[in-house]
Every structure is written in structure tokens, then in C-alpha cells.
Amino acid sequence: MSKRHSAKYKIDRRMGENLWGRPKSPVNKREYGPGQHGQRRKGKTSDYGLQLRAKQKLKGYYGDLSEKQFYKIYEEAVRLRGDTSEALIGLLETRLDAVVYRAKFVPTPFAARQFVNHGHVTVNGRKVNVGSYRCKVGDVIEVRQKSKELAIVLESVELAERDTPDYIEVDTSKKIAKLVRVPALADVPYAVKMEPNLVVEYYSR
Structure with missing residues (x-):
């Protein structure tokens, strides 16, 4: 059974973070992105950029879900009572x-x-x-x-x-x-900071 090392490490490099806290992640050695422009100095990220990054991180963490799958989960979270960002985490964690x-x-x-x-x-x-x-x-x-x-x-x-x-x-x-x-955001042992509130803002634009 394949462990898909290349897939998860590619996501780590793209995000510049060790999403799963794996000791062999390439980000432990180099935190810049992949490719010849990976070390290019980054300017200030816009609100949209922060929201997009938060969505990519959360989506990537759960096995790099497709955009269609992830948006469907978001729509389900919106329909639930209470805080949508907390509901989103609850739905992801109960898969x-x-x-x-x-x-x-x-x-x-x-x-x-x-x-x-x-x-x-x-x-x-x-x-x-x-x-x-x-x-x-x-x-x-x-x-x-x-x-x-x-x-x-x-x-x-x-x-x-x-x-x-x-x-x-x-x-x-x-x-x-x-x-x-069903866990709340604070209960989930993410290796990096997740911001589902920014994901909600991204889709609510």
C-alpha cells in the first residue's frame, strides 16, 4: 500500500509548513517553497491571500480533498446551528x-x-x-x-x-x-495553526 510520501511532502513545501508534524518533512530543512522561485522574498499577503492559504492548508491536511468535496463540506457546515468554522472542523474530523x-x-x-x-x-x-x-x-x-x-x-x-x-x-x-x-477546534491536535474562520470568510465573499 502506497504511503504517498511525495504527495504530502509536496503540500508541506507548497505551504511552507510541516502540516502533519512528520519528522521527515522537507520543511524541517528548508521552509521556502519548491521550484526555482521558492526562495523569492514575499511581500505582505492580502486578506484574500490569507483566506486562500487557510483554505489550502485545511483542505490539504485532510488528504488534499478536491475543491468540490471541500466546498460541499463547507455548505453542510453553513446549514448547521452554531459557529460555522467549528462545525466545519467537526464535519472534517468525523469523516x-x-x-x-x-x-x-x-x-x-x-x-x-x-x-x-x-x-x-x-x-x-x-x-x-x-x-x-x-x-x-x-x-x-x-x-x-x-x-x-x-x-x-x-x-x-x-x-x-x-x-x-x-x-x-x-x-x-x-x-x-x-x-x-464531535470535537471543537481546540480539541484537534493539529501540528500547525489552522484558521477555519478564514476559510468561512473565503467562501462568504
Whole structure:
């Protein structure tokens, strides 16, 4: 199973930040963007530029979602009661691939989507192979029996570079996770600062 190193590192370089806090990210050595003009001195970024960057960061973090997918999630967040930026984070974090990533069953959001798509995961005992599947509070997500000994799973659960957030209960030995609650922005362990309020401003223009 591909871990899509080049894809996530390309996003890191483009953003100039280590989005996932990975120790091997090229941004740890050079924080400028890729290409021959990557080190060019940058001027002051406009409000629109800041909003666009915030959207690209958040969209890239969750496995580089397509613009259509991401905007659909934003539209859903707008329809929910309360703060739209908080709702946006809640919707992103309750995607099945995001829960699989947070539970440390795989090392990256890219691997999580592929892992789900290949049918390695069940939700409440039923196989689900759609990464965008919306998990509900109380849902039990489990790695299928035949997949529990895959190298990618065994290696990922041992990773020390990130912890499982408290809104997900995980039984590492059984490879089972349970969504305890929908998280707020402050609960999500992003390696870099995310600004969903700027994403809302971007789409509200």
C-alpha cells in the first residue's frame, strides 16, 4: 500500500509548513517553497491571500480533498446551528478516514483514505469503503480481522510522533476505535495553526 510520501511532502513545501508534524518533512530543512522561485522574498499577503492559504492548508491536511468535496463540506457546515468554522472542523474530523487516522491505524490521512477504500475497516460491524462516510457519536470503527496484522497498521500504532485525541477511544490491541464526541477546534491536535474562520470568510465573499 502506497504511503504517498511525495504527495504530502509536496503540500508541506507548497505551504511552507510541516502540516502533519512528520519528522521527515522537507520543511524541517528548508521552509521556502519548491521550484526555482521558492526562495523569492514575499511581500505582505492580502486578506484574500490569507483566506486562500487557510483554505489550502485545511483542505490539504485532510488528504488534499478536491475543491468540490471541500466546498460541499463547507455548505453542510453553513446549514448547521452554531459557529460555522467549528462545525466545519467537526464535519472534517468525523469523516471515517479522519477517524482512522486519529486512531493511529495508519500513519497519514492519505493512507487512511486508501485503507478505507480498500475495505480494511468496519463501522458498527459493517464494512464501509468510503472515506467520506460520516461517523456518528458512539460509532465503533474497527480494522477488519484479516487486516489487523498488516505492516502499515502495526507500524502506525507504535508511532510516537502523535497521540490519540481524547474524543476518540482506542483499544490498540484490538484495533478498535469509538467516536466519543464531535470535537471543537481546540480539541484537534493539529501540528500547525489552522484558521477555519478564514476559510468561512473565503467562501462568504
